Amino acid sequence: MFETLQERLSGVLDKLRGRGSLSEADVSEAMREVRRALLEADVALDVVRDFIARVSEQAVGATVVKSVTPGQMVVKIVHDELVNTLGADNQPVSLAAAAPVPILMVGLQGSGKTTTTAKLAKRLQDREKKKVLMASLDTRRPAAMEQLAVLGTQVGVQTLPIVTGQSAVQIAQRALQAAKLGGYDVVMLDTAGRTTVDDELMAEAVEVKKVSNPHEVLLVADALTGQDAVTTARAFDKALGITGLALTRVDGDGRGGAALSMRAVTGKPIKLIGVGEKMDALEDFDPQRIAGRILGM
Amino acid sequence: FTKSKFDAATLDELEDLLIQADLGVDAAMRISQEVGRQRHERGLDEDGVRKVVAAEVEKSLAGVAKPLEIDASKKPFVILMAGVNGSGKTTTIGKLAQKFSAEGKKVMLAAGDTFRAAAVEQLNVWAQRTNVPIVTKEIGADASGLAYEAVETAKAAGVDILLIDTAGRLQNRTELMQELEKITRVIKKVDAEAPHAALLVLDATVGQNALSQVELFQKTAGITGLVMTKLDGTARGGILVAVAEKFALPIHFIGVGEGVGDLEPFIAADFSRALVGLD
Ligand SMILES: Nc1nc2c(ncn2[C@@H]2O[C@H](COP(=O)(O)OP(=O)(O)OP(=O)(O)O)[C@@H](O)[C@H]2O)c(=O)[nH]1
Ligand SMILES: Nc1nc2c(ncn2[C@@H]2O[C@H](COP(=O)(O)OP(=O)(O)OP(=O)(O)O)[C@@H](O)[C@H]2O)c(=O)[nH]1
Ligand SMILES: [K+]
Ligand SMILES: [Mg+2]
Ligand SMILES: [Mg+2]
Numbered sequence: 001m002f003e004t005l006q007e008r009l010s011g012v013l014d015k016l017r018g019r020g021s022l023s024e025a026d027v028s029e030a031m032r033e034v035r036r037a038l039l040e041a042d043v044a045l046d047v048v049r050d051f052i053a054r055v056s057e058q059a060v061g062a063t064v065v066k067s068v069t070p071g072q073m074v075v076k077i078v079h080d081e082l083v084n085t086l087g088a089d090n091q092p093v094s095l096a097a098a099a100p101v102p103i104l105m106v107g108l109q110g111s112g113k114t115t116t117t118a119k120l121a122k123r124l125q126d127r128e129k130k131k132v133l134m135a136s137l138d139t140r141r142p143a144a145m146e147q148l149a150v151l152g153t154q155v156g157v158q159t160l161p162i163v164t165g166q167s168a169v170q171i172a173q174r175a176l177q178a179a180k181l182g183g184y185d186v187v188m189l190d191t192a193g194r195t196t197v198d199d200e201l202m203a204e205a206v207e208v209k210k211v212s213n214p215h216e217v218l219l220v221a222d223a224l225t226g227q228d229a230v231t232t233a234r235a236f237d238k239a240l241g242i243t244g245l246a247l248t249r250v251d252g253d254g255r256g257g258a259a260l261s262m263r264a265v266t267g268k269p270i271k272l273i274g275v276g277e278k279m280d281a282l283e284d285f286d287p288q289r290i291a292g293r294i295l296g297m
Numbered sequence: 298f299t300k301s302k303f304d305a306a307t308l309d310e311l312e313d314l315l316i317q318a319d320l321g322v323d324a325a326m327r328i329s330q331e332v333g334r335q336r337h338e339r340g341l342d343e344d345g346v347r348k349v350v351a352a353e354v355e356k357s358l359a360g361v362a363k364p365l366e367i368d369a370s371k372k373p374f375v376i377l378m379a380g381v382n383g384s385g386k387t388t389t390i391g392k393l394a395q396k397f398s399a400e401g402k403k404v405m406l407a408a409g410d411t412f413r414a415a416a417v418e419q420l421n422v423w424a425q426r427t428n429v430p431i432v433t434k435e436i437g438a439d440a441s442g443l444a445y446e447a448v449e450t451a452k453a454a455g456v457d458i459l460l461i462d463t464a465g466r467l468q469n470r471t472e473l474m475q476e477l478e479k480i481t482r483v484i485k486k487v488d489a490e491a492p493h494a495a496l497l498v499l500d501a502t503v504g505q506n507a508l509s510q511v512e513l514f515q516k517t518a519g520i521t522g523l524v525m526t527k528l529d530g531t532a533r534g535g536i537l538v539a540v541a542e543k544f545a546l547p548i549h550f551i552g553v554g555e556g557v558g559d560l561e562p563f564i565a566a567d568f569s570r571a572l573v574g575l576d
Contacts, residue, residue: 039316040321041505042505042506044317045313045317108502108530109383109385109555110382110383110384110385110527112382112383140555141419142391142419142421143415143418143422144415144419146415146418147414148414195527195529195530196530197529197530197531198529222383222500222502222503224500224503225502225504226319226504226536227319228501228502228533231531231532232530232531249382249467251467251469252468252469252506253467253506253509254504254505254506254509255506277382277413277465
């Protein structure tokens with residue numbers, strides 16, 4: 001698809017080869033193709049608009065050098081701006097707070113919160129030698145707590161004992177208490193999935209945040225998300241003040257435009273990507289790779 | 298919509314509205330152009346414009362909005378649920394179990410996700426909740442073996458409908474897709490016509506990738522129909538329009554919540570109205 005964008009751009013631009021600089025008309029024609037490519041990659045429309053405006057500004061008047069085609073040149077400008085928008089440097093999950101450091105995981109139903117919680121706990125334990133406690137605050141989904149407990153056993157990370165009948169807020173308080181008493185470095189709070197229009201559950205999340213005072217609030221989101229990415233990211237950020245994103249199912253064949261959308265509307269860094277169901281399938285975010293994927297490279 | 302007649306600016310706004318509902322560029326363009334070609338009264342207000350668009354979207358979907366027909370002569374009528382991770386397969390099985398039981402059918406579940414942590418327990422809760430029997434094996438067991446046994450057990454027990462859960466899998470993971478293909482193959486050893494329905498569960502929040510999901514699951518698992526979940530959130534699920542145009546697969550149900558009753562038939566008119574923001 002990268003080829004397609006480049007080819008399409010060649011179609012509209014390569015007649016300019018060797019002819020000074022890109023005019024506004026050339027660029028606006030090229031941007032139609034860029035717009036389509038981004039939309040096909042699921043970048044949200046509003047984000048596409050802003051992005052195109054920024055890229056256009058850079059491209060208009062750019063001198064066409066002999067060694068590359070105008071199409072290649074525009075693709076490079078687009079690519080670099082994608083990387084810029086995605087956040088050029090990787091920002092790791094921060095543990096720079098008093099132990100036990102609370103990390104809150106939130107997101108829509110089925111986005112990968114529980115799996116990512118366990119993956120991250122394993123990583124913090126194995127790589128950073130942290131003592132981690134995980135707790136499931138999901139009082140709703142059938143066997144959600146058992147799922148985290150099973151994963152905990154798999155990765156050798158403690159989970160808070162399940163006590164039925166407690167609310168999410170009560171479990172959060174119990175987890176913090178247990179983490180303090182047990183001398184844990186990190187306490188990870190996995191929450192139930194929720195839609196952003198579910199006022200009751202969004203209020204519950206806010207309450208959980210209030211009592212746990214998390215150092216990181218990570219929005220776990222599906223890389224296959226379409227145009228809804230902006231609505232979801234905005235709503236979670238507004239309600240909870242997220243500190244970063246974890247993007248799951250990057251092992252799929254999706255183009256991953258949601259990464260750009262969510263990053264652009266929240267300004268929050270993508271800190272982790274999930275690349276499989278297994279517990280070691282968690283990687284640092286690499287903007288080059290995602291930019292390439294959005295462009296179909 | 299600032300202008301009330303279908304001039305170029307209005308059509309662009311229409312196209313944007315449809316793109317934001319995940320129809321994709323091509324379907325959005327086609328529909329907004331089609332709306333533009335039609336002769337509409339001038340002076341339509343915003344609601345009026347939306348109604349016209351909804352009607353056009355509905356045209357694409359009317360032909361695929363079909364109830365799931367259960368052939369009572371098949372005993373058991375075997376339904377296989379498939380889809381990518383987290384799309385809502387297990388939950389939808391729970392909802393279907395409730396619906397079929399309420400219709401007086403004898404239902405059985407098969408916990409065919411022998412991979413994901415606590416997947417069996419999750420379906421078990423649904424079996425208890427809906428008061429239907431369930432066939433399970435331990436985690437790590439061969440999923441096709443479980444499916445085979447379940448069909449045999451259901452047959453022996455005179456079950457009307459057997460709902461088989463499967464592990465979530467991304468459609469580009471060849472080895473996992475082969476495993477799914479094997480499940481269908483093994484089921485056929487008990488009943489050559491089974492599974493009688495293979496439902497692909499699509500998450501409404503997913504964008505253009507749903508096209509690839511439908512294509513590859515259909516190829517491997519012989520998908521006969523679709524269910525779209527999570528329409529109670531902010532996602533509109535407009536990719537179904539592109540899916541309908543490309544694959545013409547029946548769409549049976551929509552999921553509108555996590556509760557046992559949160560399953561509705563797919564109604565083209567209602568879906569189209571919601572998609573453009575009416576109601
Ligand atoms: N392929 C793939 N699957 C993933 C990834 N992350 C999670 N999953 C799978 O996605 C499904 C849902 O993951 P969960 O961790 O249960 O999601 P959740 O957000 O906790 O779900 P709820 O608690 O029900 O809202 C499971 O089948 C996971 O194995 C990933 O990076 N890649
Ligand atoms: N809001 C909403 N949530 C839903 C709907 N259907 C399912 N869910 C939720 O989505 C999450 C994932 O559902 P599951 O049924 O576990 O999905 P699955 O496809 O079986 O997941 P895996 O087996 O892990 O691949 C759960 O939290 C469900 O409660 C729906 O229609 N609306
Ligand atoms: K999703
Ligand atoms: Mg969970
Ligand atoms: Mg499941």
